[in-house]
Amino acid sequence: MFRLFSSNMAFFTHQIQRSFSSSVVRNVVIKNVTIIGGGQMGAGIAQVAASTGHSVTLVDMTDDILKKAMKGIQGSLRRVVKKKFSDDPESGDDFIQKVMQNVSTTTNPAAAVTTSDLVVEAIVENMKIKQDLFGFLDKMAPEHTIFASNTSSLPISDMASATSRPDRCGGLHFFNPVPMMKLVEVVATSSTSPETSESLLNFTKALGKTPVCCKDTPGFIVNRLLVPYMMEALRLHERGHGSKEDIDIAMKLGAGYPMGPFELSDYVGLDTIKFITDGWREKEPDNPLFAPSDLLNKLVAEGKLGKKSLEGFYKYSK
Ligand SMILES: CCCCCCCCCCCCCC(=O)CC(=O)SCCNC(=O)CCNC(=O)[C@H](O)C(C)(C)COP(=O)(O)OP(=O)(O)OC[C@H]1O[C@@H](n2cnc3c(N)ncnc32)[C@H](O)[C@@H]1OP(=O)(O)O
Numbered sequence: 178m179f180r181l182f183s184s185n186m187a188f189f190t191h192q193i194q195r196s197f198s199s200s201v202v203r204n205v206v207i208k209n210v211t212i213i214g215g216g217q218m219g220a221g222i223a224q225v226a227a228s229t230g231h232s233v234t235l236v237d238m239t240d241d242i243l244k245k246a247m248k249g250i251q252g253s254l255r256r257v258v259k260k261k262f263s264d265d266p267e268s269g270d271d272f273i274q275k276v277m278q279n280v281s282t283t284t285n286p287a288a289a290v291t292t293s294d295l296v297v298e299a300i301v302e303n304m305k306i307k308q309d310l311f312g313f314l315d316k317m318a319p320e321h322t323i324f325a326s327n328t329s330s331l332p333i334s335d336m337a338s339a340t341s342r343p344d345r346c347g348g349l350h351f352f353n354p355v356p357m358m359k360l361v362e363v364v365a366t367s368s369t370s371p372e373t374s375e376s377l378l379n380f381t382k383a384l385g386k387t388p389v390c391c392k393d394t395p396g397f398i399v400n401r402l403l404v405p406y407m408m409e410a411l412r413l414h415e416r417g418h419g420s421k422e423d424i425d426i427a428m429k430l431g432a433g434y435p436m437g438p439f440e441l442s443d444y445v446g447l448d449t450i451k452f453i454t455d456g457w458r459e460k461e462p463d464n465p466l467f468a469p470s471d472l473l474n475k476l477v478a479e480g481k482l483g484k485k486s487l488e489g490f491y492k493y494s495k
């Protein structure tokens with residue numbers, strides 16, 4: 178994994194800063210943003226933050242992943258400018274160039290957070306790995322830095338408890354695809370300070386998104402309603418009461434959803450879906466809705482993770 182102890186210097190500098198800074202941290206104006214995890218969500222968050230003038234550092238485990246993320250951001254920006262600058266392609270190119278200049282990448286999270294106002298975690302949906310990351314970054318980041326998680330399903334308070342700054346921890350739950358989806362759930366735990374919540378709300382608005390305030394309860398608002406609906410779709414199919422194609426068509430044409438539940442699962446990523454549903458089963462072990470799904474487990478075991486691996490419930494071409 179990361180070279181966790183490779184930046185002793187950054188740690189040392191930070192400890193000095195810490196001893197001089199005030200323990201009361203006021204409303205933080207967010208300019209420098211570090212995003213940990215350059216997968217679909219992290220890359221999308223980086224794109225939107227950079228597009229709105231923030232200075233972004235994107236962190237992942239290898240340079241290859243980061244290269245892929247930057248390529249993805251560029252491709253997505255091309256789609257955005259095609260619309261936004263339809264009659265002025267040159268300005269569109271300038272915009273892309275400026276946005277790309279706002280993003281730097283690194284595989285060294287310790288160095289990345291030393292000047293960060295906000296860290297957004299968008300790594301794998303696993304509590305232990307997220308807690309290890311939060312605990313590690315807590316020692317490296319300046320006192321004022323706010324830590325936010327983009328988790329779909331895990332308690333923010335459990336991640337915050339791995340730090341010495343639970344008042345400066347919260348949730349920023351973005352939706353996929355980040356450049357298109359307007360909503361961000363801003364999650365406050367019982368320890369999140371009002372100043373932190375306000376900074377996160379202001380940041381969300383600065384991104385051009387619409388925030389809603391959520392408590393740190395399972396699934397926040399959207400996934401509390403979305404996960405049971407998606408699980409019901411899976412159960413309906415497993416009982417042989419509908420093909421995945423018919424269920425998808427039904428929910429698109431009958432309920433007006435842009436994607437049916439199987440299409441959406443492939444879009445989200447079946448590995449992430451499995452992490453989420455395994456976690457919900459732990460919370461509600463007696464709920465038959467969250468019983469293990471042979472179909473989902475088989476697809477994940479075969480590496481069929483959805484759109485990102487070109488096969489999931491459906492097949493995709495590049
Ligand atoms: C059945 C299995 C059950 C398993 C049970 C387990 C359940 C657990 C589920 C929990 C999931 C949790 C995930 C999470 O935490 C929260 C989420 O994010 S949920 C997902 C929310 N997102 C959605 O619901 C997306 C729905 N889809 C859409 O809105 C549209 O389909 C979409 C915008 C993605 C694409 O639009 P569409 O018209 O279909 O296709 P186009 O390709 O034509 O795009 C339209 C338009 O948008 C532009 N665009 C699309 N993507 C991007 C991008 N990434 N960047 C930039 N621009 C983009 C595209 O260019 C088009 O522009 P035009 O000008 O209109 O041409």
Ligand SMILES: NC(=O)C1=CN([C@@H]2O[C@H](COP(=O)(O)OP(=O)(O)OC[C@H]3O[C@@H](n4cnc5c(N)ncnc54)[C@H](O)[C@@H]3O)[C@@H](O)[C@H]2O)C=CC1
Nearest residue numbers: 214215216217218219237238299300301302328329353445
């Ligand atoms: N996929 C979706 O539709 C949504 C996902 N989320 C949440 O966002 C988070 C990320 O999801 P995705 O982007 O879909 O996953 P992804 O699998 O596309 O990306 C995760 C990235 O994190 C990197 N990573 C893993 N461990 C790391 C570590 N210790 N340090 C640095 N990087 C690390 C991986 O290399 C990978 O590039 C998860 O918590 C997920 O639940 C939230 C909303 C929607």
